[in-house]
Amino acid sequence: MTGQEPNVRIGDVSGSTFAIGSHAHAESHQHGTGAPADQELLEAVRELRADLARVRATEQTAALGEALADTEAELTRTGQATPTRRERLRELLADSQSLLTVLASAGTVAGLLGL
Numbered sequence: 001m002t003g004q005e006p007n008v009r010i011g012d013v014s015g016s017t018f019a020i021g022s023h024a025h026a027e028s029h030q031h032g033t034g035a036p037a038d039q040e041l042l043e044a045v046r047e048l049r050a051d052l053a054r055v056r057a058t059e060q061t062a063a064l065g066e067a068l069a070d071t072e073a074e075l076t077r078t079g080q081a082t083p084t085r086r087e088r089l090r091e092l093l094a095d096s097q098s099l100l101t102v103l104a105s106a107g108t109v110a111g112l113l114g115l
Contacts, residue, residue: 041112042075048105061099064092068109090115 049068071085093110
């Protein structure tokens with residue numbers, strides 16, 4: 001060695017597990033919240049977004065489409081949807097009861113959110 005200590009830089013590690021050192025050991029335990037599997041929710045959100053493109057646009061469908069896009073982005077980026085995001089989708093789906101009866105995908109998302 002040249003007398004200088006090696007530099008270690010670690011970027012964003014949120015949601016990550018790591019260990020440093022010759023005898024380091026890292027474990028990660030995530031405990032579910034009783035919410036549906038986020039991968040299943042992501043697939044249902046994508047399906048509903050695709051179905052929304054096939055119906056006549058209204059203020060309600062536009063708001064729902066925007067919330068679904070935000071939810072999809074969050075699920076893709078972080079692997080989970082926050083409780084606040086889930087609650088927003090619940091509210092929009094509850095306000096769109098006629099949509100729930102027409103689109104099976106809306107019913108799927110509503111069911112996964114416990115509506």
